[in-house]
Amino acid sequence: MAGIRVEYQEELKALEASALGGLDLVSAALGRTLEAIEHQDIELAQIVVADDDRIDGRYLEVHQALITLLATQSPVATDLRLIAAMLHVLKNIERMGDQCVNICKVIPMSGHEPPADEEMVKLILTMGSHTKALISQSKRAFEERNIEMARDLVDRDDVVDELNRDCFRLALAIGDDADKREWAMTMLLTARAIERIADNAVDIGEQVAFVVTGLFREFEDASHPDQHG
Amino acid sequence: MFGSQAKPKAEEGRNTMSQAGPVTETSSEAPGGAPAARRAKTLEAKEVNLFYGGFHAVENVNMTIEPNKVTALIGSSGCGKTTFLRSLNRMHELTPGATVRGDIELDGEDIYAAGVDPVAVRRLVGMVFQQPNPFPTMSIYDNVAAGLNFNSGKVSKSERDAIVERSLRGAHLWGEVKDRLDRPGSSLSGGQQQRLCIARATAVSPEVLLMDEPCSALDPVATLAIEELIGELKKEFTIAIVTHNMQQAARASDTTAFFNLEESGKPGRLIEIGPTERIFTKPTQKATEDYVSGRFG
Numbered sequence: 204m205a206g207i208r209v210e211y212q213e214e215l216k217a218l219e220a221s222a223l224g225g226l227d228l229v230s231a232a233l234g235r236t237l238e239a240i241e242h243q244d245i246e247l248a249q250i251v252v253a254d255d256d257r258i259d260g261r262y263l264e265v266h267q268a269l270i271t272l273l274a275t276q277s278p279v280a281t282d283l284r285l286i287a288a289m290l291h292v293l294k295n296i297e298r299m300g301d302q303c304v305n306i307c308k309v310i311p312m313s314g315h316e317p318p319a320d321e322e323m324v325k326l327i328l329t330m331g332s333h334t335k336a337l338i339s340q341s342k343r344a345f346e347e348r349n350i351e352m353a354r355d356l357v358d359r360d361d362v363v364d365e366l367n368r369d370c371f372r373l374a375l376a377i378g379d380d381a382d383k384r385e386w387a388m389t390m391l392l393t394a395r396a397i398e399r400i401a402d403n404a405v406d407i408g409e410q411v412a413f414v415v416t417g418l419f420r421e422f423e424d425a426s427h428p429d430q431h432g
Numbered sequence: 433m434f435g436s437q438a439k440p441k442a443e444e445g446r447n448t449m450s451q452a453g454p455v456t457e458t459s460s461e462a463p464g465g466a467p468a469a470r471r472a473k474t475l476e477a478k479e480v481n482l483f484y485g486g487f488h489a490v491e492n493v494n495m496t497i498e499p500n501k502v503t504a505l506i507g508s509s510g511c512g513k514t515t516f517l518r519s520l521n522r523m524h525e526l527t528p529g530a531t532v533r534g535d536i537e538l539d540g541e542d543i544y545a546a547g548v549d550p551v552a553v554r555r556l557v558g559m560v561f562q563q564p565n566p567f568p569t570m571s572i573y574d575n576v577a578a579g580l581n582f583n584s585g586k587v588s589k590s591e592r593d594a595i596v597e598r599s600l601r602g603a604h605l606w607g608e609v610k611d612r613l614d615r616p617g618s619s620l621s622g623g624q625q626q627r628l629c630i631a632r633a634t635a636v637s638p639e640v641l642l643m644d645e646p647c648s649a650l651d652p653v654a655t656l657a658i659e660e661l662i663g664e665l666k667k668e669f670t671i672a673i674v675t676h677n678m679q680q681a682a683r684a685s686d687t688t689a690f691f692n693l694e695e696s697g698k699p700g701r702l703i704e705i706g707p708t709e710r711i712f713t714k715p716t717q718k719a720t721e722d723y724v725s726g727r728f729g
Contacts, residue, residue, distance in 0.1 A: 208726050277679055279712040280721045417714030 211276050215285065218268055219346075222289045225261045225296040226342040226407075230335055232258065232303040233400065237331040239310055240393065241324065248307035258300035262293050269293075284417060288410040292345070295403040295410075299338070302396040302403075313389040319382070323373045323390050330366045330397045333359065337404040344411045353408030357422045363401040370394040472499040472670040473539040473639040475520055475557070480534035481699075482515050482524060489515045491699035493534075495689055497640070502662055502671045504681035504708065507691035508723065512700025513674050516691070517642050520672065521557035522550040538639065555579070558633035562645040564625035566617030566632070573613040575628055576600060579636040595635050602668075603631035604661050623654025630661065634669070641665060643673040647680065659684040678724055682712050690720045 232251050239248040269286050272278060278286055337359055344352035371394075374387040405422060413419045475497040482490035490512035497503045497520075505513040518524040519532055522543060535542050543553045566575045576596045580587050587595070596613070600606040605627040609620070617628055626646060633641055643662070647655040655677075662671060662684050675681050681688050689705040704711065704720045715721045 212727075279678070279682070279724045280715055282725055283713060 208276075211272070214268075214272065215278075215282060218265055218272070219285065219289060221261065222265045222293055222296070223342050223345055225258060225265070225293065226299075226338055228258050228261060229296055229299040229303070229400075230338045232300055233331060233335055233338070233397075236303045236306050237328055237335075239307060240331075241328060243310065243313070245311050248310040251307040252304050255300045255304045259297060262297040266290065266293055281414070284414050288345075288414045291410050292407050295406050299400045299403045302400045306393045306396045309389045309392050313386050316382075319380075319386045320373065320377060320390075323370060323377075323387070326366055326370050326373065327390060327394055327397065330363055330370075330394060330401075333363050333366070334397050334401045334404070337363070337401050341404040341407040341411075344408055345414075348411060348415050350412050350415055353411040354422060356405045356408040360401045360405045363398055367394050367398040470668065472668065473556075474499050475640055475670060475672070476535075476537045476540075477516075477520070478535040478537070480516070480519060480532070480536060482512065482519055483529075483531045483533070484515075484527065485529035488699040490519075490691075491701050493702045495702055495705050497670060497672050498687065499670045500666050500668075501686040502666050502673060502684055503687040503689060504685035505672060505674045505689050505691060506676075506678065506681050506723070507700065507703075509676075510696065510700070511691040511693050513689075513691045514644055515700070517644055517672060517674050518559075520640070520642055521559055522553045523559065525550070555636050556638050557640040557642060558636065558638040560626070560629050560633050560641065560643040560646050563649050564622055564629050566620070566625050566628050568616060568618040570617055571614045572600075572609050572617055572620070572628060575617040576631045576635050579632060596631075599631040599635040600628075602634055602665070603627040604657065604664075605631055621654070623650050623657060626650060626654070626658060627661065630658075630665070634665070638669065640670040640672070643671065645674055645676060648676065655680070678712075678726075682708060688712070690715075690717070690723060692719050692723065 232254060235247055235251050235254075238244060239251065269290055273286060276282075337356055340352060340359070341356060343349070344356070370391060374391050377383050377387040409419065409422055412422075477493050477495050477497075480490065480493040481488065493516055505517060507513045515524060520536060524530050524532060532544060536544060538553075538556065542548070543557070566572075567578060570578065573596055576599050577592050580592060580595060597606060597610075600609060605624060608624060609615075609628075612619075617625065620628060626649075630641075630646075647658050650658065659680060662673065665671060666686075673681075673685065675684075685708045687705065688708040688711040690703045690711065691700050692703045693700045704715060704717045706716075711720060712724055715724060721727075
């Protein structure tokens with residue numbers, strides 16, 4: 204029956220939009236991060252670091268509003284599952300933002316010279332664009348409560364994981380030059396950070412399944428790789 | 433067991449007269465120090481239909497009220513939950529024109545079978561009401577002992593003392609009233625009066641306690657005290673509680689049953705019953721979801 208608890212329902216909707224909007228912020232941060240890697244743009248990297256305050260601010264603001272809703276509205280059933288999932292997703296978003304910061308902090312360490320290995324930079328940029336796609340897919344899956352779309356994130360994440368392994372192989376083969384090796388190390392950290400961002404997108408997909416079904420289950424369990432399903 | 437020859441429950445096994453103390457006390461015979469929780473009886477409704485004259489108030493309810501658990505009946509006003517509760521101890525038929533169809537069984541025995549004494553049923557299936565209703569002029573002691581006098585005639589003074597103390601302890605009231613047992617029941621606060629009524633209901637050693645919005649006339653502190661008491665009482669009794677307070681159902685019950693009616697004038701029906709935790713996190717029916725989420729009036 205319409206007309207009951209309308210404000211509460213609207214607030215919940217607005218908070219969901221605000222929480223998921225955090226994924227747009229992360230996507231933008233990752234886009235700038237990739238640009239900074241590609242062009243060795245230290246200033247742009249610094250902007251990403253400074254701008255992470257917006258992502259953290261979004262986290263704190265929505266988190267507090269959700270706690271208030273829990274305290275004042277006693278949400279249950281779907282509303283409760285949605286709020287629990289949002290608290291989780293907010294943390295994922297905050298972590299994704301931090302990974303962008305981690306990458307941007309190592310860009311100055313990789314030096315002002317052109318990158319030592321074009322192929323590796325290309326791999327990392329490819330990883331980054333795949334990961335950006337994962338971020339927007341996780342957002343859409345959440346908005347649409349679409350478990351299929353959420354589950355598909357696992358397959359797409361496999362591509363990112365494979366690219367990460369390719370980076371590792373390239374780094375091993377980079378040769379004996381100390382500067383090159385150091386550069387390769389920072390690129391490995393970068394690849395690893397991007398890979399973690401993609402993992403967080405998969406985690407968000409798992410929360411979609413929780414909101415819909417009420418059951419939390421990891422899509423893929425890294426400690427028991429044979430049992431996933 | 434419901435006939436006039438039915439033995440007073442107080443003379444059976446667990447509630448021997450010498451066993452004073454709270455009903456939740458740990459028995460010395462219990463193996464391995466397990467709580468002396470005894471298995472109370474199961475109430476089972478089968479195809480229950482309830483009528484007020486020509487008005488079909490409750491349609492086709494099938495549900496089990498499990499022993500030693502708290503089953504909460506929730507639903508909006510007029511959905512039939514109180515009517516259903518009152519059918520569980522044959523109080524529904526006290527309303528002129530009210531009739532019952534279907535079976536209600538207490539551990540397999542039909543409480544509506546021919547020859548069953550409704551008064552005996554009501555002793556085994558006690559009721560606590562919304563408004564605390566102690567006998568106002570009777571003393572606290574006599575309020576608790578009232579059912580004993582009506583039900584079993586010959587209870588000695590010392591036995592009666594023991595039952596009154598045990599019942600008051602069980603209702604978390606003994607400490608507050610032990611020095612003024614001769615004062616009238618109406619001298620107590622609302623919350624104390626409700627606990628007195630619970631003591632009165634448990635004094636006759638029922639199997640099942642039915643509670644019809646037992647906290648709706650109480651303040652929050654008294655409400656929490658009753659809820660805590662309900663949690664203790666389920667170790668001894670089977671409990672069904674009607675409540676409009678969803679948080680109370682969530683806090684105090686093990687099983688939640690949601691009643692609803694399609695529209696005014698239609699009979700109320702049981703929509704969904706399940707573990708409370710599931711009903712409040714992942715109900716299967718949309719009507720349940722809407723009700724527990726407060727999307728219905």
